[in-house]
Amino acid sequence: MPYFFKICLIGDFAVGKTSLARRFLYNEYQADYQATIGVNISKKEIHLTDPIPAQVTLVIWDLAGGEPFTPIVEAYYRGAAGALFVADITRPATVEHLSQYIEEFRLVNPDAEAVVLLNKVDLLSAHAVEAFDQETLREKLGTPIFLTSARTGYNVENAFLSLARRLLEKTNHA
Amino acid sequence: MSDPKHELETLREILLAQDREKLEALREEVERLKAKIDNPEAFLQVIEPVIAEALAQRTRTHPKEVAQALAPIISDAVRLQIRENRDAFVSAMVPIMGPLISRTVQEAIQALARRVDEQIRRATSFQLLLKRWWARLRGIPPEEIVLREALPWTPVSVLIIDNKSGIILTQVYREGEEFGKDPDLAAGLLTAIRNFARETFTQNGDTPQGTLYELRVDSYTVLMEEGPGFYVAWVGIGVPPMNAHERLQELIGVVQTATSTTLWTANGEPPPFLMEFLEKEFLQEEEVVLEESQGVPKVGIALITAALAGILLLCGWGAYRLAPKAVAHILPTAVTYLTPTVETYGMPLAEPLPAVLTRSTAPRTAPDPRAQPLGTILPSGTNVYIVAEYRDTWAQIAYPTAEHPRIVGWVPKSMLKPQAP
Numbered sequence: 001m002p003y004f005f006k007i008c009l010i011g012d013f014a015v016g017k018t019s020l021a022r023r024f025l026y027n028e029y030q031a032d033y034q035a036t037i038g039v040n041i042s043k044k045e046i047h048l049t050d051p052i053p054a055q056v057t058l059v060i061w062d063l064a065g066g067e068p069f070t071p072i073v074e075a076y077y078r079g080a081a082g083a084l085f086v087a088d089i090t091r092p093a094t095v096e097h098l099s100q101y102i103e104e105f106r107l108v109n110p111d112a113e114a115v116v117l118l119n120k121v122d123l124l125s126a127h128a129v130e131a132f133d134q135e136t137l138r139e140k141l142g143t144p145i146f147l148t149s150a151r152t153g154y155n156v157e158n159a160f161l162s163l164a165r166r167l168l169e170k171t172n173h174a
Numbered sequence: 175m176s177d178p179k180h181e182l183e184t185l186r187e188i189l190l191a192q193d194r195e196k197l198e199a200l201r202e203e204v205e206r207l208k209a210k211i212d213n214p215e216a217f218l219q220v221i222e223p224v225i226a227e228a229l230a231q232r233t234r235t236h237p238k239e240v241a242q243a244l245a246p247i248i249s250d251a252v253r254l255q256i257r258e259n260r261d262a263f264v265s266a267m268v269p270i271m272g273p274l275i276s277r278t279v280q281e282a283i284q285a286l287a288r289r290v291d292e293q294i295r296r297a298t299s300f301q302l303l304l305k306r307w308w309a310r311l312r313g314i315p316p317e318e319i320v321l322r323e324a325l326p327w328t329p330v331s332v333l334i335i336d337n338k339s340g341i342i343l344t345q346v347y348r349e350g351e352e353f354g355k356d357p358d359l360a361a362g363l364l365t366a367i368r369n370f371a372r373e374t375f376t377q378n379g380d381t382p383q384g385t386l387y388e389l390r391v392d393s394y395t396v397l398m399e400e401g402p403g404f405y406v407a408w409v410g411i412g413v414p415p416m417n418a419h420e421r422l423q424e425l426i427g428v429v430q431t432a433t434s435t436t437l438w439t440a441n442g443e444p445p446p447f448l449m450e451f452l453e454k455e456f457l458q459e460e461e462v463v464l465e466e467s468q469g470v471p472k473v474g475i476a477l478i479t480a481a482l483a484g485i486l487l488l489c490g491w492g493a494y495r496l497a498p499k500a501v502a503h504i505l506p507t508a509v510t511y512l513t514p515t516v517e518t519y520g521m522p523l524a525e526p527l528p529a530v531l532t533r534s535t536a537p538r539t540a541p542d543p544r545a546q547p548l549g550t551i552l553p554s555g556t557n558v559y560i561v562a563e564y565r566d567t568w569a570q571i572a573y574p575t576a577e578h579p580r581i582v583g584w585v586p587k588s589m590l591k592p593q594a595p
Contacts, residue, residue: 006339006362038370041340041362059341059362071376075369079338 003056005167006079010101011086012094013065016119019150020086021062024160029151036064039076046161051169058164069104077105081167082113084159089118089132089147099141113166114143117159122149327418329410330394332456333361334429334444337404340365344444346452364389364396364407387419401426408456417588421455424586427536431551447551451534454554526559526572528593537583541568548583558582560590 009017018036022028025044040062048054061080067073077083083105087094095118102114116137121129129147138145146159210216233240255263331347340362347357368386375384389396397408399422406422406429408414415421432448534554541564552558552573562570569590573582 004339004341004358006341039366041359041366043356043358043362057358059339059358061362061366071373072370075373076366078369079336079340081339 001054003054003168003171004059005056005081005164006059006061007163007167008077008080008083008105009060009062009086010083010105011065012088012091012097015065015086015088015091015094016150017065017084017086018062020084020117020119020148020156020159021060023150023153023156025060027153029153031151036062039063044160046164048161048165048168050165052172054168056164056168058160073104074108077108080105080109080112081171082115082163083109084115084117084163085141085143086117086119088120089129090120090123095137102141102143113163113170114141115159115163115166116141116143116145117148118145119148119150121147121154122152326459327410327412327414328459329408329457331357331409332425332452333357333407333409334404335361335365335407337365337400343404344448344452346449346457348457361407364398368398368405397422399423399426401429404429417586420586420588421533424533424535424589425451425456427538428534428551431536451551455533522562522570523560525595526561528595529558529560529569529571529590530593531556531558531585531589532591533589535585535589537571537585539583541565541570541584552582557593558590560592563587 009021011017013035014033018034018040019029021040021042022030025042041059042062043057043059045055045057048056061076063073063076085098085101085105087098089095098116105112105114118132118134124132132147134145134147144162146155146162148155148159150156210220229240252263329348331345333345334343335341336343342357342361345357367389371386372384385398385400387398389398393411395410395412395414397410397414397418399406399419406425408418408422428448428451432445531552531554534551536551537548539548556573558571558573560569561572564570564584567587568584569587570584571582571590
């Protein structure tokens with residue numbers, strides 16, 4: 001049985017939402033920054049074997065970054081089964097804003113799944129990555145956290161697949 | 175003894191004279207070229223024949239690279255020209271754009287003319303004659319009929335889309351003609367556009383009201399109607415039928431029935447009757463129905479009515495004169511038969527009027543497209559009885575018998591074809 005899930009990519013501007021989507025969809029990276037206007041919609045079919053064998057189609061709504069929580073943004077959130085919240089690990093302010101984005105998203109979709117991606121990890125030294133306090137952030141946000149790099153592709157697929165598995169598991173239980 | 179210095183000079187002359195001449199010639203050539211380069215007009219004359227050929231060759235072999243290289247320069251130059259010298263730019267463009275537009279329009283008109291010719295050829299002379307006669311009666315120029323038939327509504331697909339997520343719940347489409355390159359993405363974007371339109375046109379603090387009913391992209395038209403939790407989108411090419419939105423509302427009723435009665439199976443497969451309904455009612459090309467032109471008097475209808483009334487009177491008079499017994503036989507039958515609409519329309523009807531459903535439909539609890547469907551889908555061709563009417567648009571139908579009618583509900587009158595009693 002095929003499954004269709006709408007998921008949103010949410011976060012501040014220039015944190016790499018579109019680059020993450022491109023990496024996941026086409027396994028490519030574009031160095032020059034082009035701001036997303038409104039919303040980009042794309043989809044990817046994936047075959048999961050865990051928790052059950054299933055063909056899952058993720059319809060990805062990549063939303064413009066840093067938009068205030070207007071009724072239009074609220075409308076774009078509506079009907080999403082889950083979301084990937086993205087921050088730039090080199091810009092602490094974008095990480096701080098995550099809790100607000102999650103709160104707004106949950107107002108519209110109280111039961112939706114959420115996963116946090118701390119992107120641009122390739123720009124930090126190994127020491128700095130190790131020093132980053134993921135545990136505190138995980139406790140604060142209550143979501144799984146993935147360190148990712150759209151530039152190198154590090155952990156990108158894992159993050160998307162993790163969300164897909166959670167959605168599949170939840171739907172299957174329901 | 176000769177002067178050695180002089181001899182050396184003579185020797186140098188002999189040895190280097192030729193080189194010096196060459197050097198001098200080269201210097202002159204360089205000077206000439208430099209003068210040409212420094213003078214834009216002269217330089218242009220030199221490179222013009224070469225650069226055109228070079229550019230042409232490069233464009234043939236590497237079109238993408240040439241376009242990428244030239245695009246920023248050309249767009250900047252064009253922008254600058256438009257800003258600084260608009261009139262000159264317009265004058266320069268007119269000779270190019272004028273014929274181009276003219277050619278495009280000519281081709282479009284030729285294509286339309288071909289379709290009109292085809293339409294006329296296809297119609298038998300009797301059909302055409304009838305249509306023209308009927309058009310004249312209703313005040314429509316016959317050429318409008320032919321023109322309208324040349325622009326038919328060709329359905330491409332019909333989709334039922336989740337209102338919130340934009341995910342397609344089900345769809346049917348003509349073979350090879352899906353909605354957009356990827357229907358899933360198209361449905362998502364359509365939903366985003368609807369959301370945007372709704373929020374944009376909603377007054378401050380109001381509940382959302384702005385609903386997008388129609389969208390046109392090139393030759394495609396997307397007609398939309400909103401149901402509870404989903405919306406339906408009908409994609410096609412050409413001029414949509416007049417009752418398109420009414421039919422979409424009817425479809426919403428059918429979908430509601432499918433969802434509310436748990437006919438939509440647990441694995442997400444829509445019930446077969448819904449798919450049949452979609453294919454039959456929304457994917458088949460249909461005959462064009464024209465609306466009367468506004469403001470044209472119904473002279474034709476009045477004349478026909480007067481003529482029929484005259485014939486009736488003559489018949490009645492003749493019957494009265496020749497065979498008084500026949501009056502009882504002829505008059506009531508004729509009146510009942512010829513003027514059913516005048517006598518029977520009202521709410522409720524004195525006598526149930528037999529009719530047949532021209533489309534599969536789910537009757538509603540009230541004469542309102544937003545009213546709840548009753549959960550019974552009557553297939554096209556079902557014989558029913560009209561027992562009441564609401565305005566000129568809705569009829570309350572009974573099913574299955576006139577003697578013991580079981581009230582089924584309300585359906586649009588456009589879906590009923592009255593039958594002779």
